Every structure is written in structure tokens, then in C-alpha cells.
Amino acid sequence: MVSDIIQFVLSPLIALVTGVFLLGLSRKIIARIHRRYGPPIYQPVIDVLRLMTQRSVSHGAVFELGVVFALAGSFVTVLFIPLGGTELAGEAHPFAHGVLCPLSSAGGLLVVMYLMLYGPLGIALAAGESANPNASIGVSRKLLLALAYEVPFLLVILAVMSHYETISITEIVARQQESGWGVLSVPLSAAAAFLILPAMLGIRPFDVASAPQEIASGPLAEYGGTYLGLLAVQKALHLFVVIALFTDLFLGGGVNLATFLLKVMAVFVVAELISAVLPRVRIETAVKFCWKWPAALACLQMVVTTLSK
């Protein structure tokens, strides 16, 4: 019971700290690529704390509630994702501990996929109420981009679920720890998932929804103060959820929290290094790209998986 409660508190906290750290890291990496020194790595913490003390404007109830909705959804999603740990007994892994996934018994991969909707939907509703066309255009792009990456993403998920014949993430992780990482057993899916990672995270070259120079940060145009702070936290959590999911599905999770977080960081740094040197593309190009290469790879893997059954 006590360990349950600790897990329920610990898991979102880890996600929050890591997510915010990754945000800071990404600014640092981009700065170094630009040959700048860059802000300190804890800059996002300072930003969020400052924003939380500032007063914000409001365009109505949904403008405020949508943010709460999105953030709560992201927190709940974290509870379904295994953050390292293993059921395997321990001589080989002296630092292993039990699986850190408080709600693994309440739902599997399908639930996670649907819980991940809360974020974009909440922000879309909130931004819609802000009565700013820049926000509406941003939302329109965001939902389209989601449709674009969701086709290959669903193919990836279905291939993984068919390969391991289960919809439970903890089981998928356990199977990988027994018999090799997913990146080896479903390699094309892993490649497809890596290709759509920037689109899922909304970073370049697919940062069309927030595009600051074009549409004034899109959905965030009207936000400031407390609510912008909460949205930054939501962004950090979303970042963590996506990368953690990738790690769990293809890199075998982690035998303990430390290895898990190391893998998460490695995936993020590689993705960031590639995306940071690419320019932003138009939304049409993004949709066409997602429906072409990642979808083809994922589809091929699914055919292979289905036939090899």
C-alpha cells in the first residue's frame, strides 16, 4: 500500500523533472550547434517559476479549463508507462528493482494511446476559446500533423502488439528483457517511429503548429503568466511520455530507473541533434512525408510480422 502511494507520487515527479531537464538540455544543444554558449540548463525551471508568479489574461472558462484538462491528461498518461525496473530475478542485475508503473493493471498500450489525446485536445479547446485566428490556425495545423504522424504511429503500435501478442506495455518490456530489444526484432517499426519522433514532439522540422515567426506561437498566442507556465510543464511531460514510450517499445525499457533515464536521454539527444539542423517544413510537406517513408516502413514491418505468424 505504502509502496503503491510512493509509486503514484514518484512516477509523475520523475517525469516532470526529467522532462524539464530535457527541455533545458535541448536549448543548450541548439545553442552549441549555433556556436553560442546558451542559457543554463535549469533555465526552464526559472522560466516556469517566474511565469507561475505572473498574472495571466483569460478569455473564458474553457480557456482556463482546457489547460487543466491537458495537464491532468499528461500526468495520468505517465502513470501507465513503465519507467524502468524488471520482474527478472537478480544476480545478473544487482541494481534491478520492481517495475515502476503504478497503473499497469488498469490499462495497456491502447489506453496510453488514447490518454495521449487529452493533451492536444485540451490545448486545442483552450486555444479555440482564445478567439485569436493565429491560435485557430495553429490548432488546425496541430490536429493535421497529429493525423499525419498517427498513421505510421498506429502501424508501429499494431506491429509491436502483433509481434508480442499482447496489449500490455509492461509485458512488452518484459519480453524484450528476456529475448532482445524491439529495435532488433521489429527494426523497421523502430526506424519509422524514430522518423516521426520530431513530429510527435512538435520540434523542427515539424514545429508547424507553434511556428513563432509565422503565427505567433499558434495555440499559445494568447497565453501568459500562470497558464503559460502550466503549458510549459505539459510540454515537458509530453516530451518525456513520447520518448519514454519509444524507449519502452524498442529499447527494452530499463532494468532500473537509472538505465531507463539514460536511454531516454540518449534517444532525445540523438533526435534533437538531427532535428536542430533542419529547417521548418510546410504542413503539407509534413503530412506527405509522414504518409510516405515512415508509413511505408511501418507497413512493411506489419506485413512481415503478420506473415511470419
Place this chain on the structure above:
Amino acid sequence: MSAQVILIAAFAGAVLSYLLGLFSARGRGLFPIAVSALLLCLVAGLYGQSGEQVYYRDFLGLDLVLRTDALAWLFAVTVALVGCLSVVFSFHYVRGKEKANFYYFALLLVNAAMLGIVFSGDLLSFFIFWEVMSWGAYLLISYNKGRALYAGLKFIVMSIVGSCAMLVGLLSLYAAHDTLVISRLAEGIGSSSPGLLLGVLIAFGIGFGIKSAMVPLHTWLPDAHSEAPSPFSAVLSGVLIKMGVYGFVLVMYALVGLKLLLGVRGAWVSFNSVLCWLGAVTILVPTFIAVLQTDAKRLLAWSSVGQIGYIILGIGFATSLGLTGALFHTINHAVFKALLFLAVGAVEYRTGGVRDLNELGGLIQRMPVTFACALVGGLGLIGVPLSSGFVSKWLIYKTLIAEGRPFLALAALVGTWGAILYVYKLLHNMFLGQLPQKYAELDAAPFSMRLPLTVCALFIILFGILPGIPLKAIGSIVESVGLAPVSATLAGFGPEVGPLNMLNICAAAVVAVVVIALLLRAAAAPRRVAQDDSYAAGAYVPAGKYHHTVRFYDPLERMTARHLRDRVDEFYTWGAGRAQGVFDGLRRIYTGDVRNYVMYIVGLLAFLVFVQMVWRVW
């Protein structure tokens, strides 16, 4: 309380409300509400009962039978609930309109006929009630005149085609087994040849497919749903098209039975798999057509076609998981689609008939309750966790994955993402964004409209958090057709079905919301600003004209619009046009000139004489 009493009450209520309406304008609105509420109570009271009762002996040598069982109860209670809500909603909607009497009569008649369909114990009564329903619906669809006349005509022509197909199936069953009582047919059907079974299934499949708007038999639906009066659109989309689903379940599972059903197959393709693939097409294409629509009701109509695809997909698999998902999605869709149509109806009522998505906006400020309910309905339609749509869709996805059909699952899941696009477009263009000047003083929807909306929204949330309640009723249906029921707990499923516990998810969400709310409480309260006080990079913001709606998903529309023409509809319309040409040609033999007619007679006689002389027939 037997089904017979309910049906008598239902039909008598329809006639009485017409007669009463002739004398009292007040009774016209209230009496139908009383009738439909009474029916709802009576039907609900039938829970758990089952039995058969002959109500008319020896009609043309056949017994007419009424039947109550778990399947009939579930559909009957859905019909009664949506019927009741739509009658309540109509109270303000048709008040003061002409022919309100006729409207109530037809609405109650359709509801009564649908109750008749689900309680029918033999196929002849089923067919009779089916026809009453079709004609009643025809009268209501064309109630608004204008384009509605065309929509009604299209509906009734396709209905008649479907009825003819059903009649063929019905007569071939009668010829083979000499009875039309469903329970006796089910006992005797094992002796039929596979060819007959396939023929019967296809004949009924065409009839039910047309009514449930399965692609490629869907073309009546977008016109009929968008042109009908909104409370009736709710009935049409909520329960009338579900009669097709009921028919599928009845004929496939209760009549033909599982063992035979799975044996019905051609050389390399089975009836089931064809149905599944049709279901997948029914999900995908209409969903993306819905994204392109600019008429709120037409958007919802196309979305109904798409959602029927999920139900067909679930039914087609003939597993307990699939059937449970399909039946659950049937009631869910009835509730949330009724809610969405009624919400659009409320907006239409207040704005004076506007349903063009490019002309509305910002209505959340004037109609907050309507928005909140529409939001819940929209989330249910998408299938967001904690709404009832999630659990039913989860069951269907689980079936597809468990049966090893990932490509069908992909179609179903992509359909969900299409649903997000059109639901957001609907909510955003109507309720969010800037409020146009002309609607600045709009009143909220009247109580008789808010009440049905709220009831539907509560059902969606309740069944989303505690899906065990409806799943219990569905479990007994699944058991009655000879499948092992899915073991559901009150809040979801145990590990043997696949872990799902909605109550835990709900608790986690509540805790998260409370924590964030406490945090917000500590922060400074936000300053409320006017809608035109927004950031436009220094430019002047015109009030009420600054709402991004037109071609909301422009990049997608440019990519897909060319490919998403409704070619089936074009084909049927082309066929209808050609047929009209042929009949028009035939008509010309009636010249009105007696000499021509004499010539026809002489010609016919000459032909008969010729036949007799050459072949000596007589």
C-alpha cells in the same frame, strides 16, 4: 407487463396525441411527452423478462408472435429513451410551427413501429412494423419541404429496394420451412442448404445494410439526416439506423446461429470477412468526407455512417468480444449522436435555422450548457477515456488485434483520428472563437432543450466510468446467442480480457485535476478580457469578424477533396436518371389518341394469332 400492452400504448398514444392536438394547443406538446415517458418506464420494467406470446392466430395461415428477451430489451430501451428525449426536445422546437400535430403523430408512430420491430417474434410482424417505420420516417424527413422532399424521396426509394430484398429473403425462408416464427425457424434452419442460407443472409443484408447505411448502401443518409427536423435527426441517427444493426444481430446470431453462420462461405471468402471489410470501408471513407462538410448536420450525418462501420466490424467477427463491443457501441452511438444532433438543433433553433459552420462562432458565451453537453458528446464520439465511447471502441480494437487483423484495426484507429478532426471543427466553428455581433444578445437554449442534452451527457460519463452497468445487460444477450459472455467488472475488465479499469483512471484524473486546481488557487486570478482584446502583432482586431473557420483544414482538403467524391451516390443518381429516361420513353405509348390504342389491340391480336398458328400453344 407484456410487450403487447406496450405496443398498444405506443400506437394508441400516437393516434391520441394527434386527436388531442386538434383541440388543445397545450396538450399537443405535453401529452406526447407523457406518452413517451410512460413507454420508457414500461419498457425499462421488462428488464430480465423473456417469453413469447401469440397475439394474432392464423393471419393468412401464420401466427403473429411477440417476443421479449435480452436483445429486444436492450434495443427497446434505447428506442424508448432516445424517443422520449427527442419528444421533450420537440416541445419548444415545433411549438408554433404548422402541422405540429402531424409532426407529433409521425414521431410517435415511428417510435411505436421501432418498438414493434424489436418485440416482433415472427418475421411477418417484423416486416409490417419495418414498413410502418419506413413510411413514418419518410413523412418526417420531408416535413420541412424544399430540399427535404428530395431527401425523403431518396430515403423511401432506397427503403423500398431494401424491403423488396427482405421480402425475397422472408419468402424463401417461408417456402423452405413453412413458418416465419423466429424461434421455430432457428430450430429448423439447420436443415437448409448453404446456398439458401447465403441467399437469405445476402437478401436480409441488403435490407439491413440500406437501413443502417453501410457503404455502399448509405447514400440516402447524408441527405435525410441533414434535412429532417433536428429532433427527428436524433431519432434517425440514434435509433432508426440501429434497426438495421438489430436486424443483422437478429438474423445472423439469433436466426441463423453461430455454427451455421461461420460455415457460410464461398470458395475463398466468407460472409463474415466481406462484412468486416465493408465495415472498414464504412469507417474510413465517410469519416474523411465528414471532415470536408460545412453544414453541421451533414457533418454529423457522415459521421454516423462512419460510426456504423465500427458496429458492423464488431458484429462481423462473431466473437463474444466483438459482439459485446458492437452492441455497446450501438447504445453509445445512439446516446452521443442524439446529443450532438440535439445540440446542433438547439443552436439552429436560437439562431433562426443557421447550421452553416462558417457563419457561427463564439456561442459558448451565450449557450454554455449546450456547449458543455456537446463537448461531452464529441469526446464520446472520439472515444476519449472516461467517456462511454472509449470502452466500446476499446472492445472493438481488442477484437481486431486478438483476431490478428491489424489492417482492419488500422482502419478503425485512423477513423478515430478523423473523428477528432471533424468533432473539433464542429465544436470550434460553432461554439469557440469570436462571437459575431448579430448573436451578441442570443438567449440560452430553453430548459426543454437543455434537459435532454444533460441526460445524454450524464449517460456518456456514467457508462464511461462504470461500463459494467450496460455490459451486464449486453452479457446476457451474448450468452443467449451461444457465446461465452465477456467477464466484465463494474469498472472494466480483468486481466483475462486485457487490463482495463476505468475507475482507477478516473480517480487518477480527479487527483491530478485537484492538485492542479490547488496550484491555480495559489496563483493570481487571471484578468478577464474582451474577445477583441487579443494579440494581432499590433494590428487592429475587428470585433466579431476575426474567426478562422472557412476551409478549416485547408491543406488536408486540398489533398483529399478530389478523391472523396461520393461516387456511389453519383452512380445511383446516374442510374435513377437513366431509369427515368427509359420510363419516360415507355410513357409515350399513352398518346391519348384512340386510334393508336386500337392499333395496339389489333397488333396484339395479330401477334397472338401468329403465336397460335406457328406453335399451337392452346
